Amino acid sequence: MAATGDLQALGQLLRSRRERLRPSDVGLPAGSRRRTAGLRREEVALLANMSVTYYTFLEQGRPVRPSGQVLDALADALRMSGAERQYLRVLARGGEDGPGAGTAAAAAExxxxxxxxxxxxxxxxxxxxxxxxxxxxxxxxxxxxxxxxxxxxxxxxxxxxxxxxxxxxxxxxxxxxxxxxxxxxxxxxxxxxxxxxxxxxxxxxxxxxxxxxxxxxxxxxxxxxxxxxxxxxxxxxxxxxxxxxxxxxxxxxxxxxxxxxxxxxxxxx
Incomplete structure (x- = not known):
């Protein structure tokens, strides 16, 4: 399970990427007037084929462990780059997918x-x-x-x-x-x-x-x-x-x- 700090960072990443997108960027109608920039949580959940509650938990840094399929769906929905997708996976896995994960801190020096x-x-x-x-x-x-x-x-x-x-x-x-x-x-x-x-x-x-x-x-x-x-x-x-x-x-x-x-x-x- 990812550490608390990683889950918080994961939530911050999702929110920042949600807020940078407009409905037109992902093929959605603009709809009614928006009080905040970017997509709504329910729109991301719709695009990623998951419940609004589950997506909200992820964005809030709750202790849930998304599958690789869920991470891919989120990355697609939020139009993430290759580096952002890698970062998303590293945060979700608590660093275990990162380069050199598990090596002693002193060994790298x-x-x-x-x-x-x-x-x-x-x-x-x-x-x-x-x-x-x-x-x-x-x-x-x-x-x-x-x-x-x-x-x-x-x-x-x-x-x-x-x-x-x-x-x-x-x-x-x-x-x-x-x-x-x-x-x-x-x-x-x-x-x-x-x-x-x-x-x-x-x-x-x-x-x-x-x-x-x-x-x-x-x-x-x-x-x-x-x-x-x-x-x-x-x-x-x-x-x-x-x-x-x-x-x-x-x-x-x-x-x-x-x-x-x-x-x-x-x-x-």
Whole structure:
């Protein structure tokens, strides 16, 4: 059974996704005047083929355990993205479906020396390995030049999410800081949902809420995004604004850890 905190988060997710939809988005008539934004609970229940009472219990965070079929029906009714569907399932299962669920908290912070050596061999491509809470566990000189000198930072500051929202340099490095920061927070939320018994995630977010207005505003929205490769516009301290492609690789021996390597793909036009 999911923990109480997960059930509350599940209810908040359902409500936030219900409120962002209009009847026309799901093929329903607008009907009479609405006092609040979004769909009504009974409309979601109708679309998901369940009773209003059962859906209300879910949205209120009551101790009910929805089946996979019910979760799929809710995701379809609320027009959830792939990442949102994964997040919904993780919350409903109390983290047991999350990546690396069930591993010891300390184990994710140990990094294989071979992985550290690989990061160095990938020089001059900026490369890091991040742990379960997105702490930077290894980096090469090019990554430290582009982003931050992680080795020189205090232990509590060697964290990608914390750096993104509290370091002035992050807003200089990322030419499109706001969408990148929103995406990073969404990916971190999905990672945190997979480890409901790890207090380190909550401590990090609570600290960020105190230090970042953006985190205070964005975290309650329950936006999530899947981790994946892609491209970014970054400002290199010596070379200027460049387009970078990046690849994200999960470490086989510790799936909570990922290697991220960047390759410059030309100047920003």
């Amino acid at each position: 140990w990094i294989d020396p071979e992985a550290v050596a690989l990061v160095q061999r990938l020089e001059p491509f900026p490369t890091i390995v991040k742990g379960r809470r997105w702490d930077v566990l290894a980096s090469n000189p090019s990554a430290r030049e582009l982003f931050a000198d992680w080795d020189a930072l205090p232990d509590g500051e060697r964290n990608l999410v914390r750096w993104m929202f509290t370091a002035p340099r992050a807003r200089t490095v990322y030419l499109e800081w706001e969408p990148e920061a929103r995406a990073m927070l969404g990916r971190f939320r999905l990672a945190a949902a997979g480890h409901p018994d790890d207090p380190g995630f909550e401590a990090l977010i609570e600290g960020l809420k105190g230090d970042s207005e953006e985190v205070r505003q964005w975290w309650p929205r329950h936006d999530v995004m899947a981790v994946g490769s892609g491209s970014k516009k970054l400002r290199h301290p010596r070379l200027g604004a460049l387009n970078y492609s990046h690849v994200v690789l999960q470490l086989a021996d510790n799936p909570d850890q990922t290697l991220v390597t960047y390759s410059a793909a030309g100047a920003v036009g």
